[in-house]
Amino acid sequence: MRRALAPVAAALPAACALALLGACAIDLDPERARVCRRVLPTLVEPGGSLRVLRAGPGESPRSVRVDYTEERPGRPPRTRRAECRFSEMSRTDLSGVVSDGVPVGGASLYLLKRYYLDTPDAVVAEPGAG
Structure with missing residues (x-):
């Protein structure tokens, strides 16, 4: 009986770790996600439209990724x-945007934030949450 349960017992820590990682992925700051969705229309060429597929934590700390x-x-x-990065100054202070692996330039980021x-x-242009 012990031998039959050994593979299950060995896999239990890994299953718990995956469950915790999944819980972290669900923990998405809705305000950061909103700010990132508002950036998207500026990344689409004129005449184009977009549809959000999913949003989740980005690769960098304090970031949101939107597909x-x-x-x-x-x-x-x-x-x-798009990956929107946020500063430590405030929860929603946008510090960078990376679109398809290419960073948005400093002047463009400034104009986006300021105006x-x-x-x-x-x-009005913010796409739905997907």
Whole structure:
């Protein structure tokens, strides 16, 4: 009987670790996710539309990753990703954006934060949570 339960007992710590990792992935700050969704329309070419597929923690600390589909007339849909990074200053202080592995430049990030994210236009253009 002990030999039959040995593989189960050996796998138990790994299963618990995976469950804890899964719980961490679910813990997504809704305000950070909202800010990141508001960034997305600025990453899509004019005339294009987008649909959020999923959002979760990013690769960097204090970051959110959003996977989305971009659709443009006459072209097949394209799956893209954006990672929004946040500073230690405040929960929602955007410190960087990486779009499909390419960082958004400093001037563009400044203009995005200063003149777009908190405007009514950004609220209206924000895509759904997916």
